[in-house]
Amino acid sequence: MKFVKGNIFNALFIIIILVIVFVPDAKAFFIKGLMEIGFYKPSVEVPKENIANLNGIQFKDAKGKLVDLGDLKGKIIFLNFWATWCPPCRAEMPSINKLYTQFKDDKNIVFIFADADGDFAKSAKFMADRKYAMPVYKVESDIPEQIFAGSLPTTVIFDKQGRLSFKHEGVANYADQKVIDFLNKLKNSN
Template sequence: MKKIYLFFMIVLALIFTGCQEEDEAQAVVIKDSKSFKELKKQGNKTYSLETATGETIKLTVENDTLTSKDLENKVVLINFWATWCPPCKEEIPMFNRVYEKYKDDFIIIGVLYEKNKDMKALAEFLRQYNMKFPVTINEQENFRMAKNFDDVKRVPESFLYGKDGKFLEKYVGLVDEQSLITHIKDSLK
């Protein structure tokens, strides 16, 4: 009997202490709605990437599958990089070679992972390194994409998708040229 009485008293206490004044409840809702909007924005897996040449590449990555009308029937390497990063600079000549050799079936999207980059300095860098593949420049969209792509924090980091859009491989650090070529050739079969 004492247990039932105690249980009844706890339930009543929770009911009466759980109520708040209306102003306090609204303040919580306002805070939560902002957080929800931010979380929803982070969860959006569709990206509209602006390139240094003024083009837009639209793609969606969800459940390890990349879909895009702009990239249909191509092997896609999404490479997060920065101009100050020595390994990033080191892999550019290899990327240019592979991109030129397989450009009908393969594309690299260089996602600039750098804050406050001066566009004139970037243009000079792209010219100096003769980057043949698209480089995306919208800082906000690039960083949102990096967050959604396994929370990229270091560069270079790359994600490879087959012609069917299925995820193939993640590279942390330099991309292995032979592995990349093998994946491209396998997708051509």
């Protein structure tokens, strides 16, 4: 009887691990749980590299409106690269949505959520199914590697002068008070 109980426990354990590994929502749920207990806090240290010029770095929204980062000088830019199939992206979305909700009416901060696949139908359905109101964009130009080297998720924040002020590759909890304080500090600086 002991042998059978042990095998059942092992089989259940293996099934749970396989579900976490192969089911994106299950993996996202697991990562989100780790975020909530304190893992994946982003460091808000200023990156050492910088971008010379944001002009010509463009994104298009679902309505066809082009946004050029160079035209956003004087505003803080929160730029997140993500994909619907990416479990870490899915895990951090609730925290990003919370941050977006807090700052969405602030005219000094622009949020751009760049779907790495550029599939508006899929990303709009993803956002609607989860009741997220974040604006989805697709990349319309070359992106310098200092901004996005291909790792998903990647989040960058530019200050009012267009300087790279924050860069994080991988999942993070953006509802963390450190991030909120960092955005407010950028807002209040010249």
